[in-house]
Amino acid sequence: MRIVIAEDSAVIRAGLVEILADRGHQTVAAVGDAEALRAAVDEHEPDAAVVDVRMPPGYTDEGIRAAIAIRRDHPGTGVLVFSQYIETRHAAELLGAASGRGAAGIGYLLKDRVGDVGEFVDALSRVAAGGTALDPEVITQLLGATRRTDDLDALTPREHDVLSLMAEGRSNGAIAGTLVISERAVEKHVANIFAKLGLAPSDADHRRVLAVLRYLES
C-alpha cells in the first residue's frame, strides 16, 4: 500500500512509518497538520491515509474534518482516523460521511491498537480496500447509546454481537471465527438482523452498511 500519515507527534509519526515499512508498505508522505495532509493526498493519491484527530492549529477535531473532506474528494483513498480518545460524535460524523458515499473506506481506532501490529495493518488494509475498521471502544460506546432504541431491542444478545462485529468491518467468515460459530450460523443471524431492522432484500453489501449505520446512528 501507499500511505500518507498525518500526525503531529513526531515520535508516533516515526513509529508508524517504521511499522508500515516493516510490513512492506510505503509511506509516501508523513506530515504534521491537516492542511499538509490535504496537500499530500492531492499530490500522491495514496491507497490510505492514517489521520490523527487533534492537530494544529486548533487541536480539536481538525483530523475529522480532513478525513471527511478526503473521503469526499478522493474516493480511492481510505481514511483510518487514529486518536487518543474515542468520541461517539466523531464516529457518527465519519460514518455519516461514509454512508453518503454508499460505502465505507473509513476506520476509527484508538492509538493504543498499534500495539497489535498485525491487527493494525489488517485494519488499515481493510480501510484501503473500501471496508470499515471500527475500534471495539466505538462499538461499546455506540452500543451504550443505542440501548433505548426499540428496533435494536428486538435483537437477541447473539445478534447484537454479530452486528457489533459487522460494525467493526468484519466479514462473515471473520465473525464466525471470532464467535466460534459456523459461517452458516452467522449468515442466519445476519438475515435475522436485516429482517428485524426492516431492511429489504436488495444488494447484500448495501444492506450490511445500512444495518451498521442504523446501529451506529441510533
Next chain:
Amino acid sequence: MARVAPSPGRGIFLAFGARHVKGVAVSRWVAAACFVIAGALLLAFGQWWGVVFFLAAGLNGSLAYLVPRWNLFRDAPKNVERVRELQRSRAVVMDDAAARLRRIEQDLHDGAQAQMVAVVMKLGLARDHLSTTAARTGGASYDRAVELVDAARRAAMEAITELRDLARGIHPPALDEGLGAALAGLAARSGLAVELVVDLPERPSPAIETMAYFCAAELLTNAAKHSGAQRAKLEVGHQPGLVTMRVSDDGAGGARLEPGGGLAGLAERVKTVDGRLQVESPAGGPTVVTAELPSHV
C-alpha cells in the same frame, strides 16, 4: 451576595479591644452594664446624680446598637465594590484554573501519552520479530523473550488506558468543542441508557462548562451506582444569565443532601460560583437533581 463583616465601631466611652458578637462591640455592652450597676448603687445610697450613669448606660447601649448599623450603612458602597472586585478576581482565578487544567491535559496528550504509544509500537514490532524467530529456531529462551516482551507490551497498553482516564478526569478534551459535545461522550460512556437534550445558544465560560461537565458526570455515576436506575435523562437548558441542568433517573430514589455526602460536596462546589443544587428524591423514586449555574463566573 456575600455577607460582609461590619468594620469594628469606634470606641467612644470604653473600648476593650475588638471582640464582636453579631457585629456589636462587646465592650459597649459591658460598659452599659457597668454604668447601670454604678448608677443603681449611687441611687441606693441616695446620690441623686447616679441618674447620670443611667443616661450614660442608655447612650452606650444605643451606640452599641447604632454604631455597627451606621458602619454597615456607611460602608455599603465600599462593600458592594469589594464584592464586585471579589467576583472579578474569582472569575480570573477560575478561568485560569480551567486553562491550567486544559494545558496539563494537552501536555499529557503530547508528552507521556504519545511516548507510551511509541513504546507500544516498538514492543509490538519486537514481539512479532521475536516470535517469528522463535518459530524458526524453536529455542525455549526465545519463547521466554516473546512472553516477556508481550507482557511489557500489554502493561504499556494498560498504562495508556489509565493515562487516558486520568487525562479525561483532569480536562475532558471534548470540552474544547463545547459542553454538548463533551456531554454526548459522557452519556455514551455511562453505564445507563442516557437521553441527552442540550439547548445552549451560546457557550458559557470555560470554568462553568467544566463545572457543569463534572456535575453531570457525578450525578450520572450516582444514578448508576446507588439508585439501581436503568435510564437517565440529562437536560441542559438556559435562562437569562443561567445554565440549567437537570438529571433525572428511574431509580429507587432516597438520595439526600447529607453533610459529608457526595451530593453535599457537589452542592458546595456549585455554590463556589453562586450556583444552586436542588435534589428531589422521594423514596421509591424518581430522582431529579437540578443545578443552576451562572453562564459566566
